Amino acid sequence: MTQEISHKPTLSVKDLSMRFGGVEALREVGFDVQAGSITALIGPNGAGKTTVFNLITGVYRPQAGSIKIGPRELVGFAPHKIARFGLTRTFQTVKVFGEMTVLENVMVGRHSRTKSGFFAALFKPPWERKEEKSIKEDALKELSFVGIEARASDRCDSLPLGHLRLVEIARALATEPHFLLLDEPAAGLNSRETEMLADLLRKIRERGVTPLVVDHDMDLVMDVCDRIMVLNYGSKIAEGTPREIQNNPDVIAAYLGESAMERPARENNSGV
């Protein structure tokens, strides 16, 4: 099950631009994500990070720009095709399949790598039963990879947030991706859970899947990532190692700019 990636593609984003009506959400954003790294995309709220994810995974089509995985252009393909090319994601607001069990959720992740169709489903020939068995086994392996195999037959709507995030990750891993985009995976987790997440991200990298993370938890990001990209107001303002980013004046201005504006308001209220 451990996928041997015979080639290690790079995810290249070039000159990505996106408008929603009259609002320009992204302007000529470009970056590369090397296989085998852990990369983060950070920036203040509204900078466009989730939009980048949405474009990469095919939810929207950019006005301009290109997104490639290896030599293959992804722009114009629907999300399910992009999943088959090896790019998948988790969501900011966890989107597990609530009425299904944990195991069934992850089994859906195997959809793009399996093939029993309609007639097989209805009449259950032997090869379909064999495939079902392997889907179940693969799903269980993913569950133990992320550490929640004990919860395999629980319904998802009975689980706490931390576990749900793990289910989402296991499900995404089941699609055998090259790249796994995680949208705020640490949101709502306590510090112990966040540490476990960091370990999990490293484990994922070791296995050959490349995580790309959007998050606001700076401790996590600085700790675990090799490379960080910073967005502000739809443009990339910096790129580099965690140390470089921490000392980058543009980045500091982008974040401090917000808190600098907050200070006068606080002074006003304290007098009242």
Next chain:
Amino acid sequence: MVLVAIAAALLPKALTNQYYLTVFIIIGIQAILVVGLNLLMGYAGQISLGHAAFYALGAYFSGVLTAIHHWNPWSAALVAAVATALMALIVGIPTLKLEGHYLAMATLGIGIIIQKLIEEFSGITGGNNGLTNIPGISLRGFELNTDLRFYYFVWVIVIVLTALSIHLIHSRVGRACRAIHSSRLAAHHMGVNVQKIKVQIFVLSAVYASIAGSLYGHYQRYLDPGSFGFGLSIQLVVMVVLGGLGNVWGGILGAAIINLLTEYISKFTEYGPVIFGLILIVMVLFMPKGIAGLAGRLGNLIPRLREGKAS
């Protein structure tokens, strides 16, 4: 499932009045329809307010081919199913791009249009005068010419088709369906071709409807477009919801309850619609998981009673 099979097998012995056999034949036929519709509505989460149309198509294709062109009922039913599947495919591809209310209204429109077309092409279908002289079915010379024989025939088909549905639910495609219902976006990103699966389930439920329609035609020996309208489509939806959306047995249960209810109420034909309407309202407000859901909850209650816990 074995229980249902046994129950169905024993039922005719229990019935005092032959007339009720007719009712249960109709229940069986409609159960096929409803189980198929439940796959679409309960599992895949797509609304259809026009399914009577596929029932009609199955019935009329079978009816016309056998009554007028003297085809063998088995080949006619097969052709009917294929033709209905094709119709469902053509209609389904644009329609299933819609969601929620828009999907509901589109299916409603399709249902009515197909009914009107059947009325209009009276040259072929007999229009409002009805299509008569539809022959009965025989299995290699064994004629299904009594209610009892037809009853068993229908219910065998019900059991088989229900078993197939259960297979489907616990398969790769079935999981994809349920995933789409739960979170279309997540399913899409996990590699599920959402549009394709929605259309496939739609077509499958149409084929179930077509089979039911063919059976109906050969049983009644007579068809009339008026019985395939919006009213029936709504009744089917009610059966699905009453039985329990997303519960395979709910389909059979729903068909049974509504038909028995209508039979009973028709003693008070005056008050029929009034009571029916009230039941719908009350049921949705107070029993959203349908009867099957209620039975499920009752089932949970029994172990607790055994342990002596207060409920």
Next chain:
Amino acid sequence: MNSLDRLAQYLVTGITQGSIYAMTALGFTIIYNATTIINFAQGEFVMLGAMLAITFTTVLHMPLWLAFPLSVAVITLLGGLVYGAALAPMRSPSPIKLIIVTVGCSIFLKGVAMLIWGKEALTLTSFSGDEPIKMGNVVMVPQHLWVILILLISVLGLNIFYTRTITGKAMRACASNPRAAGLMGIDVHRMTLFTWALSGALGAAAGVVIAPLTMMGYHMGTMLGLKGFCAAIFGGLGSNIGAIAGGVLIGILENLGAGYISSSLKDAFAFVIMLLVLFVRPSGLVGTKEIERV
């Protein structure tokens, strides 16, 4: 009658019938705007308004100027009642459940009408006589003009109500953003109740004014309601102007279709139009496109 006259005749009938669809669609749209509920009982409001007016005038011998507002008033109350009894109590609404409940209401009201008035079709005397009016070779009756007049009055009245009165503005606020409206102190439930009542009023008015031109029976509401939906979708679900435009246009197109293509398929035309709209441009003539946010 030459072809131009024929066309004009179809237009006249079309606009008249279209006005009824328009009023039905309008009643249906204001409810949709306030609650995103598709009211399958809308047609029944129209039918009941007509039936009540007929009873008031023929059985109770009330004069029209009394029967009309009285019928409208009763159905106004009914509209509110339907909301209060069947919809407000719903705990976790979903499109299917809402559809079934309003369908249940529709069946219930139809059943009640059948009990009260039986299965015959009844008719109302025309408001100002049946003397045909001739414009060239096109024939109209005064009732045709009444229909259009009532539509215009309704639209105008609604406009003034929504823009000039506090209640009306409050209702618009609720329709636009119920949460914010609630925070501003507006009783959202009450506003929704008023919306349903208003919708009943529109339906009833339409019913009374069309009754002299068609025979009204307990079953007439269904098709009318369904075509009202087609009109609302054609115009753009959620747009009042769209509902009116859609209604009138469907009336016209339906009559043209019946005249030039096939009269037995007449009922199907409205649905064909609706399907075309849904497939090609679901937002309709006027409506806004919905964007799904991830």
